Amino acid sequence: DAKTTQPNSMESNEEEPVHLPCNHSTISGTDYIHWYRQLPSQGPEYVIHGLTSNVNNRMASLAIAEDRKSSTLILHRATLRDAAVYYCILRDERNNAGNMLTFGGGTRLMVKP
Amino acid sequence: DTGVSQDPRHKITKRGQNVTFRCDPISEHNRLYWYRQTLGQGPEFLTYFQNEAQLEKSRLLSDRFSAERPKGSFSTLEIQRTEQGDSAMYLCASSRTGFGDGYTFGSGTRLTVV
Numbered sequence: 362d363a364k365t366t367q368p369n370s371m372e373s374n375e376e377e378p379v380h381l382p383c384n385h386s387t388i389s390g391t392d393y394i395h396w397y398r399q400l401p402s403q404g405p406e407y408v409i410h411g412l413t414s415n416v417n418n419r420m421a422s423l424a425i426a427e428d429r430k431s432s433t434l435i436l437h438r439a440t441l442r443d444a445a446v447y448y449c450i451l452r453d454e455r456n457n458a459g460n461m462l463t464f465g466g467g468t469r470l471m472v473k474p
Numbered sequence: 475d476t477g478v479s480q481d482p483r484h485k486i487t488k489r490g491q492n493v494t495f496r497c498d499p500i501s502e503h504n505r506l507y508w509y510r511q512t513l514g515q516g517p518e519f520l521t522y523f524q525n526e527a528q529l530e531k532s533r534l535l536s537d538r539f540s541a542e543r544p545k546g547s548f549s550t551l552e553i554q555r556t557e558q559g560d561s562a563m564y565l566c567a568s569s570r571t572g573f574g575d576g577y578t579f580g581s582g583t584r585l586t587v588v
Contacts, residue, residue, distance in 0.1 A: 395576060404478075404565050404579030405517065448516060461507060461530070462577065464516030 365449045370469040373439045381434040381468055383449030388429050392451040395462065396423065396434045400445045405464075408434065408447070444472045478580035480566050486586045487556055494552045495583045499568030506549050507577065508541055509565040510534065517565055523549060524571070556587045 366384040373379040385394065396408040409416055409423045411432075416423045422435040436443055448467040479498040487493050499506050504525050509517035520539070521531045525546035535541075538556075543549040553560055563584050567577040 397576070402581075404567070404582050405577075406579065407576035410576060446516075461519045461522055462517075463519065464509075467516055 364463075365451060365465055367447075367449055367465065367468045369466065370471065372471045372473060373436075375441060375472055375474050376438050379436040379439045379443070379470065379472075381436075381447050381449075381470065382431065383433070384431045385449070385451055386430045388451055389453070391453050391455045393454050394423065394425060394429075394432050395450045395452050396421070397448045397450065397462070397464075398443075398445040399448070399467070400442075405448065410452075439470075439472045441472050441474060444470055446470070478566055478568055478578050480564075480580035480583050482583055483581065484584045484586075486588060489558060489587055490555055492552065492554045493556060493585065494550055495564055495566075495585075497549045497551070497566030497568075497580060499548070499566070500578055501547075503568035503570055503578070504546065505569045505571060506543055507567045507569075508549070508551050509567065511563040511565060511582070512561075520551075553585075556585075558587050561585055561587045 393410050393412050395410040397405040398408050399405045409418055409421050411423045411425055424433045446467040446469050448464050450462050481496045507522040508520040510520055511517040519532050520535050521541050523543040526543050538554045541551045563582040565579055565582045567579040569577045
């Protein structure tokens with residue numbers, strides 16, 4: 362499985378933007394880039410995913426490098442409720458793949474008031 | 475729809491006992507996954523079903539573990555002869571075939587083996 366590399370932890374101030382980086386230099390053509398986050402004592406929560414183009418939704422934006430070897434999850438205004446572990450995951454979307462998610466260690470985001 | 479439900483939320487059992495967990499996925503989701511998560515680690519894949527068929531199992535799933543999804547609806551995960559190393563959070567997730575909106579996870583069942 363193609364792997365991702367993320368910083369172990371990051372800190373942000375409340376109401377400021379946060380850029381969470383992810384490196385995936387061995388990404389293949391059928392891999393989508395998925396981001397999930399996990400709040401304390403909860404299961405992971407889907408945030409966003411993309412293939413080549415930048416993506417926006419109500420939770421976040423995903424900026425994907427032109428060579429697809431890295432991506433950045435952008436939280437436009439961090440709130441205390443955004444404190445969580447953020448996972449960047451490559452998911453093989455071929456029809457015959459199980460589409461399971463392989464989680465790494467993620468980035469623990471701490472938000473300071 | 476209330477999302478993915480898991481029962482129980484917490485389970486404490488003595489070593490050597492059998493335990494069974496239940497997962498009720500989102501009704502229109504045909505794929506169901508089980509993951510295990512230990513403290514400080516990301517979730518690890520255990521097994522997945524497409525409808526009632528169990529299509530893949532991880533090497534982590536020893537012979538003491540069995541999962542079923544009768545009629546392609548709810549699923550159960552049973553652990554026989556529990557060991558202290560089985561203590562973990564067991565997470566269930568469901569999705570539609572393809573990538574859609576991604577997985578929806580339940581809140582998990584926390585197992586403590588004493």
